[in-house]
Amino acid sequence: MTGGLPGPDPGARPHPDGRRNSQGARIDPAVEAEPEAQRAVLSATVKHEPGVLAAVSGLFSRRQFNIESLTVGPTEEENRARITLVIEEPEPGIEQAKKQLEKLIPVVSVTELETDATQRELALIKVSGEKPDQVQSVAEMYGGEAVDVSQETVTVEITGSRQKIEAAVDTFHRFEILEVVRTGTAALERGAEETR
Amino acid sequence: MTEQVPPTTQTKAEAQASDAEDAEAAAKQAVSTGAGSVVATLESAGVEHLFGVQGGAIMPVYDALYYSDLNHVTMAHEQGAAHAADAFGIVSGDPGVCLATSGPGATNLVTGIADASMDSDPLIALTGQVPTDFVGNDAFQETDTTGVTDPITKTNYFADDAETIGDVVGEAFAVADEGRQGPTLVDLPKNITQEETETNSGETTTPDTYNPPEEADEDIVEAATDALAAAEKPVILAGGGVIKGEATDELRAFAREYEIPVITTMPGIGAFPEDEELSLEVAGMHGTGYANMAVTHCDVLLGVGTRFDDRLTGGVDSFAPEAEVIHVDIDPAEISKNINADYPLIGDAGRVMDQLDDELDNRPDPADRYAEWREQVGTWKEEYPMDYATPDDEPLKPQFVVEVLDEATEDDTVVTTGVGQHQMWAFQFWTYTEPRTWVSSHGLGTMGYGLPAAIGARLAADDDQSVVCFEGDGSFLMTVQELSVAVRENLDITVAVLNNEYVGMVRQWQDGFFEGRRMASEYSWCPDFAKLAEAFGARGFTVADYDGVEDAVEAAVEYDGPAVIDFHIDPEENVFPMVPSGGKNGKFALQTDHLDQL
Numbered sequence: 001m002t003g004g005l006p007g008p009d010p011g012a013r014p015h016p017d018g019r020r021n022s023q024g025a026r027i028d029p030a031v032e033a034e035p036e037a038q039r040a041v042l043s044a045t046v047k048h049e050p051g052v053l054a055a056v057s058g059l060f061s062r063r064q065f066n067i068e069s070l071t072v073g074p075t076e077e078e079n080r081a082r083i084t085l086v087i088e089e090p091e092p093g094i095e096q097a098k099k100q101l102e103k104l105i106p107v108v109s110v111t112e113l114e115t116d117a118t119q120r121e122l123a124l125i126k127v128s129g130e131k132p133d134q135v136q137s138v139a140e141m142y143g144g145e146a147v148d149v150s151q152e153t154v155t156v157e158i159t160g161s162r163q164k165i166e167a168a169v170d171t172f173h174r175f176e177i178l179e180v181v182r183t184g185t186a187a188l189e190r191g192a193e194e195t196r
Numbered sequence: 197m198t199e200q201v202p203p204t205t206q207t208k209a210e211a212q213a214s215d216a217e218d219a220e221a222a223a224k225q226a227v228s229t230g231a232g233s234v235v236a237t238l239e240s241a242g243v244e245h246l247f248g249v250q251g252g253a254i255m256p257v258y259d260a261l262y263y264s265d266l267n268h269v270t271m272a273h274e275q276g277a278a279h280a281a282d283a284f285g286i287v288s289g290d291p292g293v294c295l296a297t298s299g300p301g302a303t304n305l306v307t308g309i310a311d312a313s314m315d316s317d318p319l320i321a322l323t324g325q326v327p328t329d330f331v332g333n334d335a336f337q338e339t340d341t342t343g344v345t346d347p348i349t350k351t352n353y354f355a356d357d358a359e360t361i362g363d364v365v366g367e368a369f370a371v372a373d374e375g376r377q378g379p380t381l382v383d384l385p386k387n388i389t390q391e392e393t394e395t396n397s398g399e400t401t402t403p404d405t406y407n408p409p410e411e412a413d414e415d416i417v418e419a420a421t422d423a424l425a426a427a428e429k430p431v432i433l434a435g436g437g438v439i440k441g442e443a444t445d446e447l448r449a450f451a452r453e454y455e456i457p458v459i460t461t462m463p464g465i466g467a468f469p470e471d472e473e474l475s476l477e478v479a480g481m482h483g484t485g486y487a488n489m490a491v492t493h494c495d496v497l498l499g500v501g502t503r504f505d506d507r508l509t510g511g512v513d514s515f516a517p518e519a520e521v522i523h524v525d526i527d528p529a530e531i532s533k534n535i536n537a538d539y540p541l542i543g544d545a546g547r548v549m550d551q552l553d554d555e556l557d558n559r560p561d562p563a564d565r566y567a568e569w570r571e572q573v574g575t576w577k578e579e580y581p582m583d584y585a586t587p588d589d590e591p592l593k594p595q596f597v598v599e600v601l602d603e604a605t606e607d608d609t610v611v612t613t614g615v616g617q618h619q620m621w622a623f624q625f626w627t628y629t630e631p632r633t634w635v636s637s638h639g640l641g642t643m644g645y646g647l648p649a650a651i652g653a654r655l656a657a658d659d660d661q662s663v664v665c666f667e668g669d670g671s672f673l674m675t676v677q678e679l680s681v682a683v684r685e686n687l688d689i690t691v692a693v694l695n696n697e698y699v700g701m702v703r704q705w706q707d708g709f710f711e712g713r714r715m716a717s718e719y720s721w722c723p724d725f726a727k728l729a730e731a732f733g734a735r736g737f738t739v740a741d742y743d744g745v746e747d748a749v750e751a752a753v754e755y756d757g758p759a760v761i762d763f764h765i766d767p768e769e770n771v772f773p774m775v776p777s778g779g780k781n782g783k784f785a786l787q788t789d790h791l792d793q794l
Contacts, residue, residue, distance in 0.1 A: 004787030005772045007485055007580040011793055015782050016493060018517035024504070025536035026517065047405075051354070055346055062347055092532060099529035105351035105371060108405045 023092045035090035039068070041113040041187050042098060043195050047106040048074060048081040055104055056083055065089060065097045069121075069184030080108065082195075086185050109196045117195075119187040123165045126155045127175035135175055142168045153178060228396060230355075231260035231389035233362035234322065234382075236397035238266060241369045243293055245269060245284060245655050247277040249304075251297025252337060253324030256389035258295075269655070269685060271648065272677040274301050278308020279645050279675070280652035282317045282379075283635045287610060287656035289442070291318035291372040298324045299337030302383075303344065307642055310348040312379040314639025315463055316440055318372045319379040321345075322365070327387035328356060341383045350378040358391035362398025370400045375408030376527040377440050408526055412541035412548045420498075420522040420539035421555040425562050427496035427520075429569040430456050433479070436463025436638075437501015437525060439631040443545035444468075447500060450549050454556065455563040457573050459487045461502050462623060465634040470627045476573065480508040481775045482620045485580025485784055488775065490573050491516050492782030498552075500524040501545045504534040505639065506778075514780040524548045580773070580786070582624055591766035592741055594618065594694045598625040601664055601692060604749045609662040610635060610653045614646035614671030617700035620771040622666040644674030647691065651678060654687045662753065665691045669722045670699035676728065682758035683733040690752045691760040693725050696767040704770045708791045729760035740764040 021027050021034055046052045053072055060067045068086040075082045087097055094112065101110045113119075124147070127135055135154045136146050144158035154175075158168045162185065169180060189195045234257055238246070246268045250258055261268055271277040274296040281292030296305050302323040312319040326335040342352045350371055355361045361384070368380040424430055438447050444467055451458045451474055458468040459479045468475050479487035491497070497519040502508070509515040515535060523530075523537035524545055531540040541548050556562070584595045598621050602609075611626060612635040613619040619636060628634055635653050637645035650665035657663060672693050682689055696703075703717040726736030735755050737748040739762070752759035773784040776794055785791045 004770075005485070005580070006583055007786045009793065010783040010785065010790055013489070013782060014493070015780065016518045019513045020515060020517060020536070022512065023536060024512050024515070024532065024534050026519075051342060051346075054343065058346055092536075096529065096533060099531070103527070103529050105403065105406060 023090070025092075035092060037066070037088050037090050038094070039086065039088050040094045041117060041119060041185060042085045042087065042101065042110060043113055043187060044083045044085065044101055044110045045075065045108045045196055046081050046083055047108065048079050049106060052081070052106045053083070055106065056085075056101065059100055059104065060085070060087075060097070063097075063100060065093060071184035071186055073186075084185055084187050111196055113187050113189060113195065117187050117189050119161055119185050120159055121162055121165050121183055121185050123158045123169065123180060123182045124155055125158065125169060125172050125177060126153050126179040127172055127177050129153045131175060135172075138171055138175075142171075144168070228393060229256065229260065229389060230358035230361045230384075230391050230393055231256040233358070233393060233396055233398060234365050234384065234389065235260040235264050235266065237362040237365045237369070237400070238293060239264065240397040241366065241400045242290065246293045246295055247271055247280040247284070247652065248295030249274050249277055249297070249301060251301045251324060253298035253326055253386045254295055254301065254322070254384070255297075255324070256386060257322065257324065257384060260389075267655075269651070269681065271651075272680055273675065274304030275307050275644070276648035276651070276675055276678040276681070278305045278319070278321065279311065279642070279648035280678075281321075282308055282312045282319050283612060283649035283652035284656045285312070285318040285377075285652075286635050287632050287653045289318075289440075289632070291320045291369055291377075292652060292656075293320050293322065295322045296324070297337065298326055298341065299339045301337075302339055302341040306344060306348065307640075309345055309379045309381065311637050311640040311642045311645065313348040313350075315637070316377050316436060317379070318377040320365075320368050320372050321379060321381040323381060323383050324389075325354075325383045325385040328385045329387070331385065341381070345381050348379070349381050352381040352383065354383045354385075355388055356385065358388050358393040360398075361388060361393075362396065364398065366398035366400040367403060370402045371406065374402050375406070376437070409528070409543045410547055412524070412543040412551060414551075416539055416541055417548070417551045417555055420541060421552060421559065423496050423520050423522065423539060424454075424498070424552070424556060425559045427562070428565065429494045429572075430496040430498065430566060431476075431490050431494040432456050432458045433461065433491070433497055433499040433502055434458055434464040434467040435461045435500060435502025437545050438464055438467040439501075441501055441526065441545035443500070443549055444631045446546045446549035446553070450553050453553070453563070454561070455566055455570060456498070457490055457570060459483075459491060461505070461508050462636065462638045464502065465623055466628045466631040469629040471629055473574075474570075476577075478623060479781065481510070481777070482624065482771050482773065483775075484582055484624070485773050485786065486573060486576035488773065488781040488784050489576045489580070492780070493572075494519045496520050496522065498522045498524070499535075500549065501526075503530045506534070509535065510775045510781045511778045514782070586742065588742060592739070592745070592763060594621045594696075594763070594765040594769055595625045596742070597692060597694060597745060597763050597765065598622055598666070600745050600749050601690070601753075602626045604746075604753050605662045605664060608633060609664055610657050612636065612646045612649040612653050612663070612665045614667045614674075615641045615643045616668040616671050617696070617704065617769075617771050618666050618668040618671070618694040621694065624771075643668075643671040646671065647675050647682070648678045650689045650691070651682055651685070651687060654689055663687075663689045665689055667691060667693050668700060669693060669695040669697060669725070670719050672725065673722060679729065679732040679734055679758060679760070686757050688756055689758045691729075691758065693760060693762045694765050695722070695725065695762050696765050696769065697722060698767060701771070707770070708788060709776075725760055725762035729758075735759040737761040738764070
């Protein structure tokens with residue numbers, strides 16, 4: 001043994017009973033309190049310039065935030081784009097994701113939307129064209145419509161909440177789904193409240 | 197120390213041109229280009245020194261430098277340029293500037309940029325890029341530099357317009373400097389820097405969407421003050437942000453007024469004088485026993501400008517387990533990232549310390565309440581001294597070398613280090629009293645940082661300040677080529693190589709956690725460092741026992757230029773105290789066999 005220092009052994013030292021959870025929050029020693037993951041919709045206004053989307057997606061990947069969907073597009077303001085992100089994280093992770101996003105220089109503002117915000121997704125579902133009339137009526141049940149019809153296929157467009165899209169995709173399985181494509185969530189606050 | 201004369205106090209144009217060439221040069225200079233805007237912007241931002249390496253795509257910028265008074269230090273390797281600029285930023289407080297060409301030039305900067313990012317050092321990197329028509333075609337020496345450096349910069353820019361190139365460089369400079377400091381990069385395509393433009397110097401301003409916070413929320417300041425006023429066992433944890441935020445005076449005044457013990461992180465070294473009784477020096481993996489006991493048992497922890505790195509906290513579950521945490525930071529994203537903040541105070545460190553001081557002034561002076569705690573801390577200082585034995589019949593102890601160099605130099609000496617065991621001894625056994633005198637690679641842990649950092653530190657420090665670089669044998673060998681730069685520029689630097697013929701920290705971990713299987717850690721094949729130094733044109737010394745230490749140190753410190761002392765230290769010496777990775781701070785090992793008990 002070389003290079004030791006004098007002093008009491010580790011076992012001989014007093015040590016407090018308290019402890020922290022994996023989020024670094026102090027907890028009651030008797031109770032293990034780990035926050036559960038929840039879904040959050042973040043809306044970021046960003047400068048409309050090259051590299052911003054890469055910077056945002058890179059941030060989420062390298063910091064291991066669980067991302068469910070990401071959409072991006074222009075806004076009412078020139079030179080501004082809006083990125084809508086749906087993430088699934090425990091509460092501290094959601095806060096951390098918001099703060100890390102805000103830190104990116106091209107990001108102008110970040111807001112977490114209320115749970116009742118207007119949220120929409122779009123799906124294109126291509127099914128076998130054997131029963132076009134039935135396909136059309138199911139599409140109408142979901143407020144959608146057939147947007148392309150060929151000898152072999154019918155493609156329908158459905159817009160709505162994530163739950164509605166999922167229900168529609170489930171229902172269309174009866175017609176032999178050939179291909180599905182879905183967008184991420186686009187969302188705005190309800191009423192006069194601004195999304196920023 | 198004698199005054200250094202930079203080799204480029206006269207512009208090259210003045211020095212070299214004959215009368216006829218003068219006219220020609222003046223005519224050329226009158227042609228303004230994108231590169232001219234880049235250089236003019238650096239000049240107007242107050243830059244004096246640049247560190248870089250020439251190359252194809254950056255040549256127009258160097259051509260513009262030909263007519264400038266800026267002092268360009270040609271480094272041996274771009275990594276050295278980035279570290280030198282990084283250290284310049286640490287010591288001066290202003291962004292250091294490094295330049296490199298596209299492709300390998302830019303990728304060689306990456307380690308240095310990542311280092312600056314981890315330690316929030318102000319740095320601006322200017323990289324050449326292939327002409328915009330070639331971008332995306334895998335052209336010669338093309339790398340997606342903004343893509344590669346996106347995760348390791350505060351932000352970066354692809355300058356695609358000669359008209360605005362000055363403003364882009366100016367913004368990059370301002371963003372590196374303001375708020376939480378950090379590195380920025382501007383990629384400069386060759387056709388843009390060559391393009392003629394009337395635009396000259398750009399504005400050194402941040403974008404209007406970038407607004408670092410200043411004062412913290414008054415209600416939280418009040419609540420945090422309540423916690424401090426009710427505390428029995430408070431400690432202050434001063435991080436690198438105290439120094440970067442120029443809050444040293446405010447923090448020192450606060451600690452002294454209320455007599456609160458102060459711990460620093462490694463980047464926070466120098467924030468509080470280590471020779472004062474309230475100082476517990478550094479906490480964390482190789483921090484002092486008393487700092488780690490205090491952080492474990494405190495009931496209120498006031499963390500200022502720290503990101504609660506894992507080398508500081510050990511296992512999060514056992515970090516300051518009973519303390520309410522007051523966290524002062526300018527970066528909201530650091531709040532509750534690693535350790536939950538009970539009182540988040542987002543703002544400028546100095547301003548928030550003043551806010552806390554004003555608020556605590558309204559309460560009964562708590563200094564007496566803390567007396568029992570200070571006594572307890574004093575007891576720990578006696579129980580866990582930073583002590584080592586120096587028997588004459590045993591190999592030279594590295595701790596002794598550090599102490600002799602500390603004794604032989606003034607208090608304001610700047611110390612730079614590489615990474616490894618020598619780095620730990622250099623902070624444990626040197627007494628730091630001033631900010632910006634400890635220059636090291638903390639977050640990234642970049643071996644080879646010390647020598648290029650000493651070059652940058654030398655140019656940033658006052659002429660009468662000494663610069664001492666501690667390196668290990670393995671670490672020194674990674675950037676030893678920069679010795680040629682120190683010789684060429686005649687920089688007064690003393691390099692102390694703590695040579696144990698091992699990559700010693702790895703050897704220590706192999707002994708502690710890998711049952712002594714010393715795979716690839718033995719470095720007995722290293723060159724004779726004194727001879728190597730002489731070959732570069734520096735002075736070289738070799739010291740293998742206690743008798744030679746003081747004479748060699750005196751000669752090296754006296755020598756007006758770069759000197760290297762190769763200290764052959766005890767190869768089996770280990771760094772203690774030690775908190776194993778993820779372990780409990782309060783259960784630090786004082787000896788190797790303690791590691792088995794944890």
